[in-house]
Amino acid sequence: MGKVNGKVALVTGGGQGIGRAIALRLSQDGFAVTVVDLNEETAQSVAGEITKAGGRSLALKVDVSNRDQVFAAVKEASEKLGGFDVIVNNAGIAPAKLLEDVTLADFDKLFHINVTSVLWGIQAAAAKFKELGHGGKIINASSQAGHVGNANLGIYSATKFAVRALTQTAAQEYAQYGITANAYCPGIVQTPMWSGIDKEITASKGEATGDATKEFGSKIALGRLSTPEDVSAFVSFLAGPDSDYMTGQSPLIDGGMMFL
Numbered sequence: 001m002g003k004v005n006g007k008v009a010l011v012t013g014g015g016q017g018i019g020r021a022i023a024l025r026l027s028q029d030g031f032a033v034t035v036v037d038l039n040e041e042t043a044q045s046v047a048g049e050i051t052k053a054g055g056r057s058l059a060l061k062v063d064v065s066n067r068d069q070v071f072a073a074v075k076e077a078s079e080k081l082g083g084f085d086v087i088v089n090n091a092g093i094a095p096a097k098l099l100e101d102v103t104l105a106d107f108d109k110l111f112h113i114n115v116t117s118v119l120w121g122i123q124a125a126a127a128k129f130k131e132l133g134h135g136g137k138i139i140n141a142s143s144q145a146g147h148v149g150n151a152n153l154g155i156y157s158a159t160k161f162a163v164r165a166l167t168q169t170a171a172q173e174y175a176q177y178g179i180t181a182n183a184y185c186p187g188i189v190q191t192p193m194w195s196g197i198d199k200e201i202t203a204s205k206g207e208a209t210g211d212a213t214k215e216f217g218s219k220i221a222l223g224r225l226s227t228p229e230d231v232s233a234f235v236s237f238l239a240g241p242d243s244d245y246m247t248g249q250s251p252l253i254d255g256g257m258m259f260l
């Protein structure tokens, strides 16, 4: 992709894993990047990596399930970095549990962090794009688990199906303003989230740590787990001009786990 100098992006959950890779990649693409995370230290560390490499960046501590904080982050990003063009609603959590063990508190927490946050991100970004008088790009994190319900990850899967629904609706409601909305659906990505899922699933079955990774990994046609950079390369396309004629889509970037 060519450089998009002067444009501004905001990445939630940018302090580690996939979000960190996206923040670094969008900076390489020429975006000024606001790194948002609940963990201020990791957000600052990633923003520091960007500025050290010659990019422009800002770190903000935000709980993405809090609407006021998300709107304030978009405002601050726009004011401090000089515009607003792309939001990547990437932050999420993935506790592993059987359906029979899920409590209302588990359900509410997952939906607030994985879905309500995406709604706030869509609202805040679209309002800012309209205020600035131009279009923009909304990019949301779904998953292969947003296409097929995963055992042990039932409520998580439900949240990722919901992200696809919000993405499709946003595409239709905001197209008239030149705003596109798409999602990315990774498979098994080597991040702290995936390590946590493996530990929880294997512990609940009395298996050795790593066994869940072997089982899921055996289903990947390309024969290896995903790196965060596999995903950030696709998000780079979604954030850049080459995806201008694409909206409402949630493609898999999973090495060939699901064939839909």
Ligand SMILES: NC(=O)C1=CN([C@@H]2O[C@H](COP(=O)(O)OP(=O)(O)OC[C@H]3O[C@@H](n4cnc5c(N)ncnc54)[C@H](O)[C@@H]3O)[C@@H](O)[C@H]2O)C=CC1
Pocket: 012, 013, 014, 015, 016, 017, 018, 019, 036, 037, 038, 039, 042, 062, 063, 064, 065, 090, 091, 092, 093, 094, 113, 141, 142, 143, 144, 185, 186, 187, 188, 189, 190, 191, 192, 193, 194
């Ligand atoms: N790792 C994987 O295998 C896959 C991950 N995904 C999705 O990709 C996204 C990123 O996943 P990973 O990088 O693996 O996760 P991760 O757990 O490694 O990183 C998530 C980041 O989000 C932040 N975060 C969590 N709750 C937050 C909140 N309330 N407010 C602000 N920040 C918060 C965390 O502090 C962390 O920095 C998630 O939406 C996840 O569901 C999708 C498919 C596969």
Ligand SMILES: CC(=O)C(C)=O
Pocket: 094, 142, 143, 144, 145, 186, 187, 188, 189, 193, 194, 197
């Ligand atoms: C965590 C996740 O979304 C997976 C394994 O697809």
